[in-house]
Amino acid sequence: MHTLGPFQVFDRETKRIQKDRAASKNGGESSRTVDYVRDEIADRMMERLEDIKRKFGTIVDLGSGSGHFSKLLDPDTTQKCIMIDSSRETLHRDPDSEFEGWSVPADFVNEFNRNSVEVERVHANEENLLQIIGPNSQEAIVSCLSLHWVNDLPGVLIQIKEALQPDGLFLAAMFGGETLFELRTALQLAEVDREGGISPHISPMTDTRDVSNLLGRAGFTLLTVDIDEVKVAYPSMWELMDDLRDMGESNAVIGRRHIVHRDTLAAASAIYKELHGNGDGTVPATFQVIFMIGWKPAPTQPRPLERGSGKTNLKDVL
Numbered sequence: 395m396h397t398l399g400p401f402q403v404f405d406r407e408t409k410r411i412q413k414d415r416a417a418s419k420n421g422g423e424s425s426r427t428v429d430y431v432r433d434e435i436a437d438r439m440m441e442r443l444e445d446i447k448r449k450f451g452t453i454v455d456l457g458s459g460s461g462h463f464s465k466l467l468d469p470d471t472t473q474k475c476i477m478i479d480s481s482r483e484t485l486h487r488d489p490d491s492e493f494e495g496w497s498v499p500a501d502f503v504n505e506f507n508r509n510s511v512e513v514e515r516v517h518a519n520e521e522n523l524l525q526i527i528g529p530n531s532q533e534a535i536v537s538c539l540s541l542h543w544v545n546d547l548p549g550v551l552i553q554i555k556e557a558l559q560p561d562g563l564f565l566a567a568m569f570g571g572e573t574l575f576e577l578r579t580a581l582q583l584a585e586v587d588r589e590g591g592i593s594p595h596i597s598p599m600t601d602t603r604d605v606s607n608l609l610g611r612a613g614f615t616l617l618t619v620d621i622d623e624v625k626v627a628y629p630s631m632w633e634l635m636d637d638l639r640d641m642g643e644s645n646a647v648i649g650r651r652h653i654v655h656r657d658t659l660a661a662a663s664a665i666y667k668e669l670h671g672n673g674d675g676t677v678p679a680t681f682q683v684i685f686m687i688g689w690k691p692a693p694t695q696p697r698p699l700e701r702g703s704g705k706t707n708l709k710d711v712l
Contacts, residue, residue: 402545404646406480406519409543413481413642417460422487428640429462434624435567435683436462436538442685443536443565450533450563452476456554457520457540460487467493467511474512478526479540482517484642521545523553532557537566539683543646547600551612561692564614570621570682571601576670577634577662577679581654584662588655602684614688615695622683627676631663634679 417425440463449471455464458477465488467475475493479485493513518526521544535554544550554564600608606619628634638644671677689695 402648404543404545405648406521406543406545406646409642409646410480412639412644412646413459413479414483416640416642417481417483417487419640424640425460425484425487425642428637429460431624431626431641431681432459432462432539435681436466438622438683439463439536439538439565439567439685440466442687446563448563452533454478454527454532454535454557456523456535456537457543459484459538459540461493461513463536463538464511464513465493469511472511474514476514476516476527478516478518478520478523480517480519481642485515485517521550523550523557527557529556530559532562533559534563534565536564537568539567539569541566541568542600548608548611551608551614555613555688555690558690560690561695562690564688564690565686567683567685568600570684572680572682574679574681576666576677577631580631580662580666580669581658583665584658588658588661600684602682605684605686609686609688612688613691615691616687616689618685618687620685622685624681624683626679626681627672627674628679629676631659631666631677634677 419425450473452474453464453467453472454476455461456478458464458479459481461475461477464475464477477485490513493511516526520540535558537554541547541550558564602619602621606617609617609619626634628637666677
């Protein structure tokens with residue numbers, strides 16, 4: 395029986411088990427074949443990091459998974475990454491030799507290790523960040539597609555800000571509220587038609603309008619928030635659901651149904667194709683992604699001038 399607190403939306407233990415199973419299936423091969431979404435988003439996050447002309451001694455990758463973002467770090471700009479994830483199997487799925495900042499043949503790994511990014515893996519609950527690392531201790535904290543499974547998102551953002559040094563960077567990507575809207579609507583319509591009701595099958599996600607407010611309330615400054623989409627075509631709804639399971643992204647909402655009738659799923663598949671199908675017979679799945687950048691306040695940061703301190707009349711400019 396679950397004891398529900400004010401922010402208990404997700405069953406974190408169920409989510410850990412789902413991720414462990416996904417990462418260990420077929421020796422990790424099933425998990426690797428569905429890395430395409432996380433790898434794509436990690437690439438887009440890296441583009442944003444590269445726009446920040448700064449070198450980091452250490453970057454903390456919160457909810458790192460198998461290191462989709464950490465593997466892209468350049469040893470010329472980052473010396474070490476600390477990967478933190480609640481799933482031990484996911485955290486240790488891939489060897490350190492893959493974290494080189496570039497592709498190196500296995501025979502030459504030792505030769506290039508002196509120029510690689512040092513990797514430290516920490517198996518811990520991402521929701522308890524300040525129990526893992528101390529306050530005012532980190533230059534940069536990143537998170538690639540893990541915050542949508544956090545129960546207390548405002549609290550975790552505050553912990554991230556507290557863990558950063560003054561003028562420390564927070565860079566993250568998380569799924570937005572329009573993610574998998576095609577699957578959600580198909581399942582809801584099928585349940586209403588076949589069973590006369592609706593139950594949650596897809597995780598509730600943060601609305602894009604809330605992210606800036608949450609970052610501001612947590613104490614971050616110099617905010618940048620933007621939205622992007624990744625669209626993937628699948629042969630049918632069934633392949634999408636298989637891939638979500640192998641990603642460790644199955645439903646973990648408290649109070650979810652554990653069994654869905656086969657005829658309901660069949661009806662949902664037909665509705666999905668009818669409402670959203672592509673002309674080539676495939677069906678699309680939309681992953682909406684919210685990218686966010688925030689900085690811990692510091693006296694050296696640029697600040698807006700005080701109201702009324704301007705010396706040029708706007709009328710003269712116009």
